[in-house]
Amino acid sequence: MSQPWYRRLSDGLSKSRDRLEGQLNVLLRRGPDLDAAFWSDLEDALIGADMGVVAVTEIVERLRDSAARKALPDAQSVLAHLAEELASEFPPDVIDFLTENVTVLVVGVNGAGKTTTVGKLAKQTVDEGRSVLLGSADTYRAAAVEQLDVWAERAKVPVVKRERGADPASVAFDAMKLAAETGAELTLVDTAGRLHTSKDLMLELQKIARVAERESAVPAKILLVMDATTGQNGLAQAREFDAALSVDGIVLTKLDGTAKGGIAVAIARELGIPILRIGVGESIDDLRPFVAEEFARALLSEV
């Protein structure tokens, strides 16, 4: 990975990752001893990173095992080993379909950052010299269409839309038609935020996905956008969206705060959905490809 991204990720994760860093540093500073307090503090630090108490208990137990088996000498080497372990939780050899000719339905709960992600992806893709078409299938939230319009203008790409309250599946239909006519290389369809517990809205989403899949001339993919500050509910979100739509990839947004995004580890462990992008800042370039090793090391402040 190029240097700026590397720095940006650690910047983003560290601007404030002081807490975890603080905790881990305390772990290191206390000395190299792998005593009971070390393990319990490590457990706290990982739980504090939103990795979930069940996953953490399991991971730390395994880590203790291998520390004994491999005779890891001190805290430093245990943490290095842990970074490797965490990275290996993410699926290997991921194909980044966002660089291919595809239709992408962008889904997620309210406030996750879907529209912003669509806008940034559009701009990046256009800057790479590929053609992009946007579909604004969030016909529910007030001014969602206008929000996407602004991004479309910034990226200078066409956007398919309808009036507020229109059937979102019909927007997907129109977008697929226009995409086929114009030969757009990447079509991004923004959808309304919805809680995964809303049966009706999930059914509506399935309908949009069916239309997109049926009418798209290129493969159709599902991209789930998730806020990195999300706690254990993130697992329920991923589970339900995946059950309803079969999610192909995740974008983890808002990693520039103090949240560590540890829920991504829990999701990878259970569902194996790859993370394709992470958001580490406000600017367009701050939407970055995901590299498991970097993420794991940043999570543990080992970069």
Added chain:
Amino acid sequence: MFQNLSDRLQAVFKNLTGKGALSEADVDAAMREIRMALLEADVNFRVVKEFVAQVRERAIGQDLSKSLTPGQMVVRIVLEEMVSLLGGTEARLVLSNRIPNVVMLVGLQGSGKTTATAKLASYLRKQGKRPLMVACDVYRPAAIDQLEALGRELDIPVYRGEGSDPVAIAKAGVKYAIAEMRDVVIVDTAGRLHVDEEMMDEAARIKAAVKPDQILMVVDAMTGQDAVNAASAFAERVQFDAVIVSKLDGDARGGAALSVKSVTGKPIMFASMGEKLDALAAFHPDRMAKRILGMGDVVSLIERAQEAADETLAADTEERLRKGEFTLDDFRTQLKQIKKMGGLGSLVQMMPGMKGTAPDVDESQLDRVDAIISSMTIAERAKPQIISGPRRARIASGAGVTVFDVNQLLKQFAQARKLMKQMQKPGSKKRGRFQLPPGMQNPF
């Protein structure tokens, strides 16, 4: 996946039969369960530690009463401690005599500030106020358009100002409110990261410019461990007064609420659920405590039922029920009430032990029944027995269903009526008593 904390504690104590007092070993086993439950609910791990220590201290040596099992006893202590930590009594929005009052909303991106602004405006209007909303989010594209659209929907004015300086817009908004004789100004601000110095400084400057009577922080119920960091930073920089917890209509257990209250000491004032603009409710610490512990929000469930039910109508139905005159019209009224309560799905979500289970309820089924009954004549609804074959065919085509569907509904209705008659028979003790499912026995 998640088991109700009550069940877990019952399991922990199931071997404990002796009377006397709770021993340290008993309590420690229970504390492990409580710790797990709280961490799974996203309560910050430091807060969990403190909380568990507190509960432990109170639990050890507690005399076991005859009426409570050890598990119930611990649950009671946990609940009491949590309710008191969450604020004990309900916090209320206190406005001053100043005209106009100013309320300012702050929070992270995507926490739901703009929606909360509109909901709060609608809430205040119901209290007899004349609110004005001021759109200060000049950063997110179309955020101002969003607030304006919500304002149109509610028929509450929105001040959008000119230029791109949120401080100036906020100030001008208050002036505008005075000119327009509005008595409460609600200032919607841009979402900002608590580590963004520049943006936090801006929030502080908006505060200094309009001197809000109340600053409310909007916190997403789905937030994880980081809620404490964000809340502490906002508390330090803008000294907010209270919290609105948003997105409580989902299945997040909302431990963030407890973390924020515990770390900042600021009360939680409102629970915001759903995108409907009237979905802002007073925050009830006791219900939130049960929710965090995975014990179901039974009270909200009952309250919603009460809100939805038209009382005279209910009494009417009951009367006819007693006489065995329950008609298809009554049947339909009851279905409509279920819909009014937010549909079966939303009800199921509030039931203890059902959290996180995707309710497998086909809401369209209710619509179909409604359509079938609507296609009947008044006489047919009152006396279903007159519905002959040709009538069934007519009803089916009118409702856009098959005769089979009509038959099925009539059969179900006949069965239900028979059952009701049986229950009403004198001497019968089966008075449709509502049985609590296992795991939600009242711990008190």
